[in-house]
Amino acid sequence: MENRITRKEENFSQWYIDVILKAKLADYAPVKGCMVIRPNGYILWENIQKNLDRMFKESGHVNAYFPLLIPESFIQKESEHMEGFSPECAVVTYGGGKKLKEPLIVRPTSETMIWSMYARWITSYRDLPLLINQWCNIVRWELRPRLFLRTSEFLWQEGHTAHETYEEADKEALKMLGIYKKFVEEYMAIPVYKGQKSDSERFAGALQTYTIEALMQDGKALQAGTSHNLGQNFARAFNVKFATREGGEDYVWATSWGVSTRLIGALIMAHGDNKGIIIPPKLASLIAVIIPIYYSAKERSRVLSYIQSLYLNLKNDFNVKIDDREEYRPSYKFNEWELQGIPLRIEVGPKDVEKKQAILVRRDTGKKIILPFNEVSLRFSTLLNEIQKNLFEKAKRFKEENTFKVDNLDDFQKVIDDKGGFIYAHWCGSPECEAKIKSLTKATIRCIPFHNEKEEGKCIYCGGKSSQRVLFAKAY
């Protein structure tokens, strides 16, 4: 295996691709714009799913499955919503050997399909709230694909809920954003800004779009999850009315929310280094690899039997693996497991057997820790917590050090070009200024942070009155 990867300081984009291909996280598919998620990448998605799914269920949500193929007329029905998608659609025109009377769209998102069903299922306030989530694949035609970040097909979850009131829907959208933030920060160890989108960055058809925004090591932002208060737009389009508690009738209030396999891209770019990816322990399936070091057959058997007892001490509580492949040297194995981001490596050589100890090497810092045999299993959890915490703290420091208060357009341009990062600047609220700033600097408004400090200032573009700063960045 050729493990050489481009240095990230040299070419971050190439580093990203190299890491993914060499760590066998994904591969290019023979269909333009599509990827194959290989087992090393898919296990990350499984761990993301497992934890988020538990959090969704604990907050009262249930899963269901809706069809992949959506009648074209549905998508025209909610034209405001779909306008942004149509060039992104994959269209099925033949089925059962015949040309179809009505083309079917491979789902780019499922609001229309789901609300056409909600029209049948909801008649009264007793049917509300309806809190349904779906894990599935999505197709949006992509002309400039990028593994995990933009591919013509990706995996995601989409929550679609129905409520009695605007307030309840808004509360739900905010609750789910809170769950995303908790998951991304506590499990993925990626700190985020939480806020709402400007009108032009909002999901078409939503009254409000809420977002969490993370910072990648190249200074670009990545939208890690969004939730939408959809108002009554879909209920109107699909005529979903309910009998209210008060004996009247009203359209149902909706939310939707989603995260996708692009989170894996975020994980790679938030924590990875020139050795490969780094998986936070709480998202890792394999926690540690034990690697024997020996130079003779006699040493080999001593080291392997020592390792076996170490393994038995750990295996009930942790997913640990012995790498005793004989065809590879220890240094090769070190590189391979570092490339794959496994949180801990345990090295055991003849000297360690003699001294009844083991050498633990942290993937995040590379620091070696020598521990007596009996202390390895005792210290394991603490060590994993330290790694988890360190990854988060490091990323948090990076985010803070790369969030810049800027007060004029020149500085804005300079910071964006030289350093990247988030720019916290005044904006008058007009879509025109937002568009001009975007075309000049390629930076967009990532969010208007929640609990934002009110501060009088001048729009960095037009100089008009502004009551608050917002977060700009170039983004993935």
Add this chain to the structure above:
Amino acid sequence: MENRITRKEENFSQWYIDVILKAKLADYAPVKGCMVIRPNGYILWENIQKNLDRMFKESGHVNAYFPLLIPESFIQKESEHMEGFSPECAVVTYGGGKKLKEPLIVRPTSETMIWSMYARWITSYRDLPLLINQWCNIVRWELRPRLFLRTSEFLWQEGHTAHETYEEADKEALKMLGIYKKFVEEYMAIPVYKGQKSDSERFAGALQTYTIEALMQDGKALQAGTSHNLGQNFARAFNVKFATREGGEDYVWATSWGVSTRLIGALIMAHGDNKGIIIPPKLASLIAVIIPIYYSAKERSRVLSYIQSLYLNLKNDFNVKIDDREEYRPSYKFNEWELQGIPLRIEVGPKDVEKKQAILVRRDTGKKIILPFNEVSLRFSTLLNEIQKNLFEKAKRFKEENTFKVDNLDDFQKVIDDKGGFIYAHWCGSPECEAKIKSLTKATIRCIPFHNEKEEGKCIYCGGKSSQRVLFAKAY
């Protein structure tokens, strides 16, 4: 809610549909041939997935994800394999707003896509065995759809493995069939016959197809899972060669294996009764529902507080729910939870509070068991095991009582028409006799059972020499 369902003795097909719709397991989608799997149905699929996935992983398999859309040329490449599918294909002809140069087929199965990737990943025996599974959606155009059993889109898992030798591949295919049998019998409580398919019933492109066959209550068989020894056919089509241990070069040996959401259809038809579905405890998410019975406000508060302690006694070990909805009467709730197949109902009225007891009602038998308060949690596991066992034993008896040894075509026809079930009869081995029997009786060879007794006899169709009996049935 209108709970009336057609009696299964009256019209089994209609009973099946009624049960699915009333128990909210699935609904018809607005796209012809497709279904929506509603939360009550999807949780069954999640429990099937969870248990099978654990069994797959324990036997060394890993998950991955391959693209939904397959270039048409791939499918032509393996023409022997795909011949059976082409009229079943949904074809994408537009993408990104343009007509595509090469149409893309929505995957009807993923052998071709996966083997095109294996061609890149496998070069040496060191890369083998490769044991990959995928959970995904599949589209096969269906003109006569039937909820869960035949829909244009369904969910499944497909395992695709690569091996050094024929023997190893065959062992894998048999191992996976064993896992399917274990799962279907131990978790779903459905007994099956295990065997291999005749040449004409074999998966196109396979050297051997192995199958487990279950019997539904209307006397029709249902293929519950299959595994295939694919030989070197896909390796040849996609030119997947590997350097052998001996320094030579050979095509890789393949297997594939799958089960789908049709297992939910099997569950319904194997155990359901005129009250609704019956979920075996090992596949149930919700294990028991506690229903309070009272006639006055005073009774209500006493019953509810008693129930609360009962609930607290159970909830750590079992997923139990209190149904204290005030807008519905107890009898309504009894019907609803019976319809949904929840294994146990716990009734508590004022008298039970007085006597410090509770009434447990088994879904499988309807039998009431009165237990002192303190014994409820103690007896719970035993009771669930008894239900699980009883469901299996009952289905097994049914299968055995409906497997008939038959020695001539007249009896064959009579049994098939009057009773249905499996017919264990002699067959000479010729595809012509098999086809004639099928066209006369609509029964097909479900399998040639493993460890079949050798017995001299005469083919029931042509009277030619036969060395063993095979299992015929009409099938879903």
